[in-house]
Amino acid sequence: MTDSLLQKQCKMLKLGSVSQTYNEIPFESREQFLTDLFAEELRNREKNRNRRRLKRAGFPQTKTLKEFSWDNIILPPQTTIEHLTELRFIDEKESLICMGGVGTGKTHLVIALGFKAVLSGKEVRFFQTVDLANRLLEKNAKGTLGSLIRDLESCDLLIVDELGFLPLPRHAAELLFQVIASCYERRSVAITTNLEFGQWNTVINDSRLTAALIDRLVHHGHVLAFTGESYRLRHALSQLHVPDDVGGAHPQQNTIYKNDPAQ
Numbered sequence: 001m002t003d004s005l006l007q008k009q010c011k012m013l014k015l016g017s018v019s020q021t022y023n024e025i026p027f028e029s030r031e032q033f034l035t036d037l038f039a040e041e042l043r044n045r046e047k048n049r050n051r052r053r054l055k056r057a058g059f060p061q062t063k064t065l066k067e068f069s070w071d072n073i074i075l076p077p078q079t080t081i082e083h084l085t086e087l088r089f090i091d092e093k094e095s096l097i098c099m100g101g102v103g104t105g106k107t108h109l110v111i112a113l114g115f116k117a118v119l120s121g122k123e124v125r126f127f128q129t130v131d132l133a134n135r136l137l138e139k140n141a142k143g144t145l146g147s148l149i150r151d152l153e154s155c156d157l158l159i160v161d162e163l164g165f166l167p168l169p170r171h172a173a174e175l176l177f178q179v180i181a182s183c184y185e186r187r188s189v190a191i192t193t194n195l196e197f198g199q200w201n202t203v204i205n206d207s208r209l210t211a212a213l214i215d216r217l218v219h220h221g222h223v224l225a226f227t228g229e230s231y232r233l234r235h236a237l238s239q240l241h242v243p244d245d246v247g248g249a250h251p252q253q254n255t256i257y258k259n260d261p262a263q
Helices: 003-012 018-024 030-057 081-085 106-119 129-142 145-153 170-182 207-219 231-238
Strands: 095-100 124-128 157-163 188-193 221-226
Touching: 003 018, 018 030, 030 106, 030 124, 081 106, 095 106, 095 207, 106 124, 106 157, 106 188, 124 129, 129 145, 129 157, 129 170, 145 170, 157 170, 170 207, 207 221
Parallel strands: 095 188, 095 221, 124 157, 157 188
Antiparallel strands: none
């Protein structure tokens, strides 16, 4: 059998990787060979599914839980780290609100949870708040809002990042409310924000919508408080050094330290 014929047959049978991998499978028995060959095909299919799910998720970068520190994060009494990292909050269709200052790890956490969810076979969508609001307005103006809504409804976890950086136009706020409210008890929502709940109305500009949105999010939700200092600022300061020939007789002063009152 020629390679071209084998490739054609594999294509017709939708066994995409078999013609590329069969030569790499050791042969001990017919059953063993076929079992190992099909196992490799299944692994390749899962890799391809994960690749497609990651592309649909739209993460701006890759973050993992292994890189994440839970220091300086206050969890509600009923919330455990395991409940979040084992993705039980997604299975139970609960919301996650990460609240704290800029650079404290909120986006890192929701991306890492979303990344793990994708690799676990779940559908995830990631948006910055302003981008999602603009897309909703654009699709609504073109009469194609339904297709975007159906896509959002197909996911297990919707991540809305950076709520609070910019105020939203009234119609955009209304559309965003509809999207998040529709997730209530149907799918999980993870929101990051630098604002306390009492300040959300400065973004949504409608006290009624704001109250209704918060009510739905916290009913089956976990509110995490990120209390640490900015990781990005801390990292930038740690990289600041005065040249070696400037310090004179006191080289230990060449580095700017975290506890230096001059900072």
